[in-house]
Amino acid sequence: xxxxxxxxxxxxxxxxxxxxxxxxxxxxxxxxxxxxxxxxxxxxxxxxxxxxxxxxxxxxxxxxxxxxxxxxxxxxxxxxxxxxxxxxxxxxxxxxxxxxxxxxxxxxxxxxxxxxxxxxxxxxxxxxxxxxxxxxxxxxxxxxxxxxxxxxxxxxxxxxxxxxxxxxxxxxxxxxxxxxxxxxxxxxxxxxxx
Numbered sequence: 001x002x003x004x005x006x007x008x009x010x011x012x013x014x015x016x017x018x019x020x021x022x023x024x025x026x027x028x029x030x031x032x033x034x035x036x037x038x039x040x041x042x043x044x045x046x047x048x049x050x051x052x053x054x055x056x057x058x059x060x061x062x063x064x065x066x067x068x069x070x071x072x073x074x075x076x077x078x079x080x081x082x083x084x085x086x087x088x089x090x091x092x093x094x095x096x097x098x099x100x101x102x103x104x105x106x107x108x109x110x111x112x113x114x115x116x117x118x119x120x121x122x123x124x125x126x127x128x129x130x131x132x133x134x135x136x137x138x139x140x141x142x143x144x145x146x147x148x149x150x151x152x153x154x155x156x157x158x159x160x161x162x163x164x165x166x167x168x169x170x171x172x173x174x175x176x177x178x179x180x181x182x183x184x185x186x187x188x189x190x191x192x193x194x
Contacts, residue, residue, distance in 0.1 A: 002188065004120060009184040011106035011121065013176055014080050018046040019101045030098040035177040038127055038170045042074030046103065049074055058136070071169065072132040075103040077121070078165030079112035089159035090145075090152060099148060100141040102165070104129075104176065109184060113163055120171065120185040127174025132167045 017030035042049035053071040055063040063069055078100065087095040097105050106112070106121070119131040137160035146153025 004118075004185045005188045007184045007186055009109050011108045011112075011182045011184065013104065013123075013178055013180045013182065014107050015097045015102065015105035016176060016178060017098060017102060018043050019048065019076075019103070020045055021047055030101055030103070032098070035175055036104070037175050038129075039173050040170055042071070042170055043103065046074070048076070048103075072130075073135075073167035074170060075129060075168045076101055076135055076165060077104045077106065077112075077129070077131075077168050078102045078135075079109065079163070080105050080107040081110075082112055082163035082165065086156070086159045086163050090155040092149070092152065096148070099144045100160075100164075101144075104168075106182060113165055115166060115184070116186055118187050121168070121182040122172075122185060123174055123176055123180050123182050125174040126172055127176055128170070128172035129168040130171045132169060135164045135167045137161055137164045 016033040016036045018033065018036070019030045036043050041051050048071070050071050052068050053073070055065055055067040055069050057065065059069065078097065083095040083097065083100070083105070087093070109115070113134055115131050117131055117133050120128050121131070122128045137157045139157060141160070142153040142156040144153070145156055
């Protein structure tokens with residue numbers, strides 16, 4: 001019995017990019033791409049690529065900071081619709097996806113940031129990314145935005161709450177291209193009642 005079910009929801013790839021250095025180092029942090037060849041380690045040259053990574057503040061309740069762990073945050077995936085809402089809340093005409101360190105920007109899936117963990121986004125050639133979890137808003141994009149638009153970055157963290165997208169890792173290698181349509185697959189289970 002399949003554990004993952006394809007949905008009728010799809011997302012179109014509207015922006016691809018990679019972050020060659022940590023987000024706080026440059027004004028424009030992600031470099032736009034026409035296509036992205038993904039391996040099991042993510043995108044070569046991306047600051048978040050690799051099969052493993054040192055643990056960060058997001059998982060210090062499980063692992064002391066700097067502990068080598070499996071890398072499940074190879075990609076930062078955001079929704080064009082949600083980023084438009086963030087920009088509007090900040091008083092910006094539009095959000096430059098490079099400012100937020102995005103790897104992949106998609107449009108077409110509602111409430112994208114709250115996709116169930118372990119959902120899959122599968123591309124035309126079979127390339128598959130697994131959603132790890134919500135990418136909580138942090139200060140680094142605020143610093144980058146403030147370098148580009150002095151005084152406006154401080155509003156990012158509050159505006160991006162519940163709209164920051166997800167982190168993901170590569171389950172099946174392949175190539176993503178601008179305009180590709182990704183199919184959403186979700187776990188075949190009821191919601192947790194914890």
